[in-house]
Amino acid sequence: MNLFTQSVISGLMTGAVYTFLGIGLVLVYRTARILNLAHGETFAITGVAAALLAGAGLPLGAALGLAILISLAFATGLHRFVLRPRAEWPAGTLILITLGAAFVVRGVLILLAGTDPLSFPVMFEGPPVRFAGGAMPLQGIALVVLGFGVSAGVGIFLAATRAGKQLLAAAENPYAAELLGVNVERARITAYAIGGLLGALAGVLLIPLIAVDFQSGLAMTLRGFIAAAISGMSPVGVLFSGLGLGLFEAMVGAYLGALYQDPVMFCVLILVALWQSRNIRFGGSRRA
Amino acid sequence: MTPRHGAIAAALALAAALPYLQILPAWxxxxxxxxxxxxxxxxxxxxxxxxxxxxxxxxxxxxxxxxxxxxxxxxxxxxxxxxxxxxxxxxxxxxxxxxxxxxxxxxxxxxxxxxxxxxxxxxxxxxxxxxxxxxxxxxxxxxxxxxxxxxxxxxxxxxxxxxxxxxxxxxxxxxxxxxxxxxxxxxxxxxxxxxxxxxxxxxxxxxxxxxxxxxxxxxxxxxxxxxxxGVNASLESLAMVIIGGSGSLFGPVLGAAGVQWLFAVSGGAAHYELLVYGLGFFLVVLFAPAGMAGAIRRAWSAATRSRPGEAAPAADSASQAAAGPGAELPARQRQGSGVCLEVERVAKHFGGLRAVDDVSFEVRFGQIVALIGPNGAGKSTLFNLVSGIEPLSGGRVRLAGRDIGDAPIHVRANDIGRSFQVPRLVGDMTTLDNVVLRFDHLSDRATEDEHRRRARAQLAAFGLAEFADRPVREIGIGYHKLIELARASAGDAPLLLLDEPAVGLTAEEVARLAAALQRLKSLGTAILVVEHNMDFVATIADEVVVMEGGRLIARGAPASVMADPGVQAAYFGALS
Amino acid sequence: MRKFALARPAALAAAAVLLAPAATPAAAQEVWRIGEVAPLSGPAATVGTRLNKVTKMWVEEANAKGGIAGRKIELTTCNDENKPEKAVACARDMIEKGAVIIFGNALTASLRAIQPLVKSGPILLIPSPNVVPGADTYGFQVSPSDVDITEAIAEFLKANKIDKIGMVAATDASGEVGVASARKVFGDEKIELRLARIDLRATDASTQLARVAGSDIKVVYSSYTGGGAITVVKSFKNLGLAQPLIVSYGNISDAFVQLVKDVKPPRLLGTGVAGIVPEIVKDPGDRARSQAFLEAYAKRYAERPDMINLLGKAAVDVAEAILKTPNPKDYPAVKTFLESTPIPSVHTQRFSAKSHVGLDASSVIIVELKGETWVKADPVK
Structure with a gap:
């Protein structure tokens, strides 16, 4: 086995998870100006629901489909019924509302699923693909391809298409966007829906490789948040920050030891935050 | 000791004794x-x-x-x-x-x-x-x-x-x-x-x-x-502060006690504690942003039928009575003479865009200069350059002969009073407190009472005495400009920068504003105004500076500048 | 909904009044007060919940039979959320209320915080292998220590003529203790140790495994006990590694079997006390007691008990023995009693004046998952 090849493979898989969760956070942040701390709950809800439904005898496909729908309903419902009526509230308070929603989901999931971790079978079965002294499971390939593919699709859509730019414009200046004929509300609910879908997809693809429990949500939010923050909340940048984080984590784990991962990684995060904010002053508030 | 203080003291004593009384289970x-x-x-x-x-x-x-x-x-x-x-x-x-x-x-x-x-x-x-x-x-x-x-x-x-x-x-x-x-x-x-x-x-x-x-x-x-x-502990701390009532004196105690007690009594209850805690936090951030402390405060004021808020001290009331709507600005030292603000070949580039390009003019003590120009001419950017909000790309800004080009905003603030296009007042604070804030940060070391007295007098001079003790958000938007002007001109700042002070004011309010500016001028204050209201400009300005596309295109007495064909073309052409 | 905020203080007060009578014991001197500190939520919720199930079952059964030595048991379970400050508050309260025994069904940091509180009693029973109480204290460990478990692995390796092992350990306390034991034991036994740590958030363990599971390594050991342990097993399978994988005693459970049944490595081994496979227990008494417990637990909770449950059972058996002594509140006497008397349980506990660890390496076996049950491990070729 080749340690370097395997580190790259592991880094790709881990990076796909970072990106998958990061892009949903970026999307919502850029369209609705909310840091959605309940984002990772879409991952946990999908995982727990799929595991329970499949465990209850539903065919895997149906269980996954239903689980994704539940997660979508949560993501859009959070926006429609909780956040939208309070759109004028300060950003900090809205962040805390999403944190509250995450706490509530955690409380519900522990009642539904107990404390033991759950999982469900992979979608892509078969022996791992081997190359250059490394091995990669089919599900892992799907995770990497879809993780980066879908995220790249979303990133390119936002950065390069007219509709995507309108979505972003909706957040930069909702009033101007309305004047230009952008339906801000539709843009936002779309963002939440896409975010929820991405979180759910991440769950469907990743959980068979690990497991899920009632408190996976916040941990996943944190992962996405790290990637999103390092990218400076950029829909294209998050692809690279996710990939970079994944490779970094794998390389540190392989050559340096996992104990040093967090101190190094988060010092980098602080430096990036400093760099990102070098030109912003006065709390990013509007200029005189 | 007020009944409120008495109640708080009694509640605190009871709270401290609570674990020994054994009336609250698990506490x-x-x-x-x-x-x-x-x-x-x-x-x-x-x-x-x-x-x-x-x-x-x-x-x-x-x-x-x-x-x-x-x-x-x-x-x-x-x-x-x-x-x-x-x-x-x-x-x-x-x-x-x-x-x-x-x-x-x-x-x-x-x-x-x-x-x-x-x-x-x-x-x-x-x-x-x-x-x-x-x-x-x-x-x-x-x-x-x-x-x-x-x-x-x-x-x-x-x-x-x-x-x-x-x-x-x-x-x-x-x-x-x-x-x-x-x-x-x-x-x-x-x-x-x-x-x-x-x-x-x-x-x-x-x-x-x-x-x-x-x-x-x-x-x-x-x-x-x-x-x-770690991070989880940090988030939980935040949750406790919010549940207790963020920003309030007893919020942290109430939050910590509430959450810890809740976990203790519901502990071992088949995993319900996480949901109880989650719902508690969620509902508080949604429906009771002031948390437990806020709820208790509301319950207390409902019980005693007294409105929370500080009563005006006696000394303040006296000065309030004396200060009718027509009162003059408080007497003070006359400002110096000569050039106050000197803008010399100032430039500001954003990438390739020359927002302000090689602009020079000056404002003398006791002079009102109006800065006009079509939208996007660079007027607000120029204001920001003078205030220090944007760094200069070139040129110099001098205040009473001193180069202030490198001084940060808050240092310049001592010499510059400024109002904004959209007033920037704190809605939750009283009008008085909004004005006291200005006195707080002028570099004199007067006492709190002295500052409050001066602020009250300042408000009275602008005919705003009746609003002094009301939160700004309860006061009509039309008065906000005036309040901000009162705040900007408080103290002895030699230079005033006013961004569209007359917009949205009624004719009567404009007249009052003009009178106030004339009075400030007579005290020697240098005033630079961005304004679109030409009648107002014609009434008050001693000199007009016209900008277009970042450049200064005309400068002079109002009548002559407005008659200038170039100005007419640039300015009124752009308007029509 | 807005009423909620206003109604909150009132609701809290009402709750206090309603709950108050429940907290006042009916007959104060007629019961055995027993405390249990266990993480029922938070990252270690699985461990706390599983231990708590056994404690509850024991109290139900004992009280149904009229109690022990004529007194019923009053159990107070306190959720420490795996936070030492909570554990300390819980334990202090229990001691103050006169608990005769405290089940320290918690993890390392919490246990280290509770230990100093029982300097003069009561007895603290510790099912975790990671905290070894001193022989001069009132703490008693009812499981083999982590060193014992590691020694059992070393025995197994030597029996199979293997002199190298790859090990994956988490960055949590169990990993830290596991690494310390491995360095000591494998070092003493001249077994080459190849080690990699894995972060608690990791979603893939293939680099760690690639590092420690080279072709010259015949056995890989994952000491990971938390929820993330499954990641190691699945990555192992995904890499297509052929070596036997030994997982930690914390994973010898039905829940774990359910998780890995589709992604099982060729051979999945684990550490555990022998009672988990009663057929191979040599002592007939131990065998019968293990068998009886496994059946009773399965009947009560409709699930198969696991290693954690078994350690919980050891703790309640020792507790029961203590309550049957003439004066369980005479802590020095109880200490002497425990140090001199073997306590029959799923594994007979043998404490001594020199060691407060009730089991040793001889009680640990290496098990193997065959089908959906754990049996004694076959040799490794």
Whole structure:
């Protein structure tokens, strides 16, 4: 086995998870100006629901489909019924509302699923693909391809298409966007829906490789948040920050030891935050 | 002592005695001791987040740091009695150092930075078990043995001292400044507040609370685990502050006690405690932003039928009675003479765009200059260059002969009073307090009472006396411009920058505004006004400066400038 | 909904009044007060919940039979959320209320915080292998220590003539203790140790495994006990590694079997006390007691008990023995009693004046998952 090849493979898989969760956070942040701390709950809800439904005898496909729908309903419902009526509230308070929603989901999931971790079978079965002294499971390939593919699709859509730019414009200046004929509300609910879908997809693809429990949500939010923050909340940048984080984590784990991962990684995060904010002053508030 | 104070004192005495009365199930001395230390450390987060509005997502790091610092010192042979205070001092020093970084991070980046810091502290604690005890936890031996009651007494006493110190510290000028900074950082700078310095101060004081509460808790528990300095612990701290009532004096105590008690009574209840806690937090942020403290306050005022809010002191009432709507501006020293503001070949480039290009003009003491031009001409950018909000790309700005081109906003604020196109007042504060804020940060050291008296007189001079004690948000939008003018011209700033002061005012209000400006002018103030209302400009301006496309295209007396064909083409052409 | 905020203080007060009578014991001197500190939520919720199930079952059964030595048991379970400050508050309260025994069904940091509180009693029973109480304290460990478990692995390796092992350990306390034991034991036994740590958030363990599971390594050991342990097993399978994988005693459970049944490595081994496979227990008494417990637990909770449950059972058996002594509140006497008397349980506990660890390496076996049940491990070729 080749340690370097395997580190790259592991880094790709881990990076796909970072990106998958990061892009949903970026999307919502850029369209609705909310840091959605309940984002990772879409991952946990999908995982727990799929595991329970499949465990209850539903065919895997149906269980996954239903689980994704539940997660979508949560993501859009959070926006429609909780956040939208309070759109004028300060950003900090809205962040805390999403944190509250995450706490509530955690409380519900522990009642539904107990404390033991759950999982469900992979979608892509078969022996791992081997190359250059490394091995990669089919599900892992799907995770990497879809993780980066879908995220790249979303990133390119936002950065390069007219509709995507309108979505972003909706957040930069909702009033101007309305004047230009952008339906801000539709843009936002779309963002939440896409975010929820991405979180759910991440769950469907990743959980068979690990497991899920009632408190996976916040941990996943944190992962996405790290990637999103390092990218400076950029829909294209998050692809690279996710990939970079994944490779970094794998390389540190392989050559340096996992104990040093967090101190190094988060010092980098602080430096990036400093760099990102070098030109912003006065709390990013509007200029005189 | 008012009935309210009496009730608070009685409630506090009862709260302190509660664990011994055994009337509240699961509220034991040990839990109350833990809660007291926790609440003490939460006062710090409450100051940083609740009052200062800085979303600190990693405050638990500063709760754990002093314990680790003390542990390290003890490992290197420092006696425990010395290591404990040294650990606290080290933690505060670290907080002061990282504050230098964090306070420069705006909004969400502050949250990210502090979050990252918590990860770093937790990670380092795990990574070096030889020094920190690692994931298994650092064992700390208390230097003196305190019994159950001893610890509880220490908890109550330190918490009471912490609350008292908070009440003593967070009031008056400091509190007003924090509220303004929280509401609007730019307005705070323009009023003369050194925002990064204030933030660093708040962060350091807050972290000192975290550190003191943290080390007491660590020695009570005797074990310090890396997670206690991590992100989850930080988020839980935030949740407790919010549930208790963020920004209020007793919020941290109520939040810590409420949450800890809730977990204790519902503990072992088949996993329901997480949902109860989650719902509690969720409903509080949604429906009771003032938390438990706010609910109690409301219940109290409903019970006593008295409106909360400070009554105007007698001295103030007297001056209020004397100051009718027509009163003059307070007498003061005349300003100097000659050139006040000198703008020399000033330029500002944004990338390839020349927003302001080679502009020179001057404003003399006792002169009103109007800056006009079509939208996008660079007027607001020029204002920002003079205020220091944007750095210069070229040229010089001189104030009474001094080059101020490199001075930060808050330093210039001492000499420049400024109003905004959209008034930047704090809606939750009274009109009086909004104006007192200006006096707070002028570099004279008058007393609080003196500042309040001057602010009241200032409001009276602008015919705003009746609004003095009402929160700004309750006052009609039309008056906000006038209030802001009153605030900008408060004190003896030689230069006033007014951004469209007459927009949205009725004819009568415009007349009052013109009179006020004439009076300021007669006192020697130099006034630079951006204005679109040409009649108003013609009435008040001694000189008009016209900008277009970032360049100065005309300058002179109002009548002659407006007759200039070039101005007509550029300005009125653009308008039609 | 807005009423909630106003109604909150009132609701809290009402709750207090309603709950108050429940907290006042009916007959104060007629019961055995027993405390249990267990993480029922938070990252270690699985461990706390599983231990708590056994404690509850024991109290139900004992009280149904009229109690022990004529007194019923009053159990107070306190959720420490795996936070030492909570554990300390819980334990202090229990001691103050006169608990005769405290079940320290918690993890490392919490246990280290509770230990100093029982300097003069009551007895603290510790099912975790990660915290070894001193023989001069009132703490008693009812499981083999982590060193014992590691020694059992070393025995197994030597029996199979294997002199190298790859090990994956988490960055949490169990990993830290596991690494310390492995360095000591494998070092003493001249077994080459190849080690990699894995972060608690990791979603893939293939680099760690690639590092420690080279072709010259015949056995891989994952000491990971938390929820993330499954990640190691699945990555192992995904890499297509052929070596036997030994997982930690914390994973010898039905829940774990359910998780890995589709992704099982060729051979999945685990550490555990022999009672988990009663057929191979040599002592007939131990065998019968293990068998009886496994059946009773399965009947009560409709699930198969696991290693954690078994350790919980050891703790309640020792507790029961203590309550049957003439004066369980005479802690020095109880200490002497425990140090001199073997306590029959799923594994007979043998404490001594020199060691408060009730089991040793001889009680640990290496098990193997065959089908959906754990049996004694076959040799490794």
């Amino acid at each position: 034991t001395t040990a839990l109350a001791t833990v809660t007291a230390f926790m609440a003490l450390s939460l006062i710090g987060l409450n100051l940083i987040f609740g009052v200062g509005g800085m979303l600190a997502l990693g405050q638990a790091a500063f709760v754990a740091l002093p314990g680790y610092a003390a542990g390290l010192l003890i490992k290197f042979g420092v006696p425990t009695m010395l290591a404990i205070p040294a650990g606290v001092v080290a933690a505060i020093a670290i907080a002061r150092l990282v504050a230098e970084i964090f306070v420069r991070l705006p909004g969400i980046y502050f949250a990210i930075g502090t979050l990252g810091f918590a990860f770093v502290v937790e990670g380092l604690a795990r990574a070096f078990p030889a020094y920190t005890g690692g994931a298994s936890g650092l064992v700390l031996d208390p230097p003196v043995s305190l019994g159950r009651d001893g610890w509880y007494a220490l908890g109550v006493a330190s918490l009471a001292a912490g609350i008292l110190a908070f009440a003593f510290l967070v009031r008056g000028r400091f509190l007003r400044s924090l509220r303004l900074m929280r509401h609007d950082e730019l307005a705070a700078q323009v009023l003369g507040i050194d925002v990064p310095r204030l933030k660093a101060r708040v962060f350091t004081i807050g972290s000192a609370y975290s550190a003191v509460g943290g080390i007491l808790l660590a020695y009570f528990v005797r074990v310090l685990a890396p997670e206690s300095g």
